[in-house]
Amino acid sequence: MINKRKAISLALTSVLVGTILTGCSSKNTSANNNNTKNGSDTKKIGITQLVEHPALDATKTGFINALKDNGFEEGKNIDIDFKNAQNDMPTTQTIASSFASDKKDLIFAISTPSAQAAFNATKDIPILFTAVTDPVEAGLVKNPDKPEGNVTGTSDFIPVSNAITLIKDLAPNAKTVGIIGNTSEINSKIQIDEFKKEAEKNGFTVVVKGITTSNEVNQAVSSLAGKVDVIYTPTDNLVASSMPIISKIATENKIPVIGAEEAHVKNGALACNGISYEKLGYKAGEDAVKILKGEKIASVPVSTLEETETIINETTLDSLGIEKPKSEGITFIK
Numbered sequence: 001m002i003n004k005r006k007a008i009s010l011a012l013t014s015v016l017v018g019t020i021l022t023g024c025s026s027k028n029t030s031a032n033n034n035n036t037k038n039g040s041d042t043k044k045i046g047i048t049q050l051v052e053h054p055a056l057d058a059t060k061t062g063f064i065n066a067l068k069d070n071g072f073e074e075g076k077n078i079d080i081d082f083k084n085a086q087n088d089m090p091t092t093q094t095i096a097s098s099f100a101s102d103k104k105d106l107i108f109a110i111s112t113p114s115a116q117a118a119f120n121a122t123k124d125i126p127i128l129f130t131a132v133t134d135p136v137e138a139g140l141v142k143n144p145d146k147p148e149g150n151v152t153g154t155s156d157f158i159p160v161s162n163a164i165t166l167i168k169d170l171a172p173n174a175k176t177v178g179i180i181g182n183t184s185e186i187n188s189k190i191q192i193d194e195f196k197k198e199a200e201k202n203g204f205t206v207v208v209k210g211i212t213t214s215n216e217v218n219q220a221v222s223s224l225a226g227k228v229d230v231i232y233t234p235t236d237n238l239v240a241s242s243m244p245i246i247s248k249i250a251t252e253n254k255i256p257v258i259g260a261e262e263a264h265v266k267n268g269a270l271a272c273n274g275i276s277y278e279k280l281g282y283k284a285g286e287d288a289v290k291i292l293k294g295e296k297i298a299s300v301p302v303s304t305l306e307e308t309e310t311i312i313n314e315t316t317l318d319s320l321g322i323e324k325p326k327s328e329g330i331t332f333i334k
Contacts, residue, residue: 059281066285129153178228183210
């Protein structure tokens with residue numbers, strides 16, 4: 001009887017062990033199948049963007065197009081996780097931290113605050129930034145030609161002298177220039193300081209109106225009416241988001257607005273001499289391809305776009321009663 005009981009016990013134990021092993025084998029097989037399905041070579045890319053507006057949106061489009069043109073396509077060999085902070089600074093940190101925790105293979109940061117948040121969140125994951133005016137001043141790199149650490153990218157820096165030339169051409173009688181910018185954004189502060197120096201060297205008086213929220217825009221522009229002959233708007237995320245209001249009030253008061261980039265003009269500014277943000281994002285995408293293929297950050301220098309274009313809003317031109325320039329190489333939009 002005892003031997004029979006032992007035999008039954010051993011048989012049950014064997015069945016149980018077999019079941020457990022079979023279960024483990026099924027789980028491992030399932031995991032392997034999932035890895036095969038997802039692709040072990042699939043790269044995880046996190047895209048963090050400060051706020052939605054045409055210039056920043058264009059860099060994202062350019063970035064993704066560059067990846068696709070170089071063999072990296074969503075759903076095939078890359079997994080893109082896009083998050084927009086809706087212009088909320090704490091959210092940029094939350095997004096960056098989540099990307100770091102998720103161990104992304106690469107982070108694409110659109111705007112200075114987004115890049116700084118990513119930089120603070122990880123020193124291991126490669127970070128490609130774009131739409132950053134001065135990456136050194138922003139603390140992202142020390143040497144743009146040979147970046148150290150895990151950060152490089154494309155800068156939207158263009159000489160402020162381009163805007164001064166436009167002011168002279170389109171508002172030749174202007175003596176006083178107003179500037180509207182976000183005083184808490186490093187991009188804006190750098191451009192405002194540079195513009196003031198350049199403008200004063202060219203004999204202009206400069207009046208700066210700092211804003212920190214969109215609620216202050218209306219009053220800031222209205223306060224410049226009667227005090228300035230022209231307004232300059234830097235590449236500033238708050239300004240870009242507020243351009244329809246800035247342009248409307250300024251035009252109603254017959255004040256030309258000279259913007260720093262194309263999206264300003266599309267939203268009612270008179271003119272700009274700037275770069276293509278889609279091309280800027282595309283260049284960042286080409287650099288991302290190099291990193292994804294194994295190149296080191298140090299071998300991918302920070303770059304800018306040398307090619308600029310003068311763009312004039314013809315509707316605004318007519319509203320201000322300014323004669324249409326006959327120079328070649330100008331793009332007119334409505």
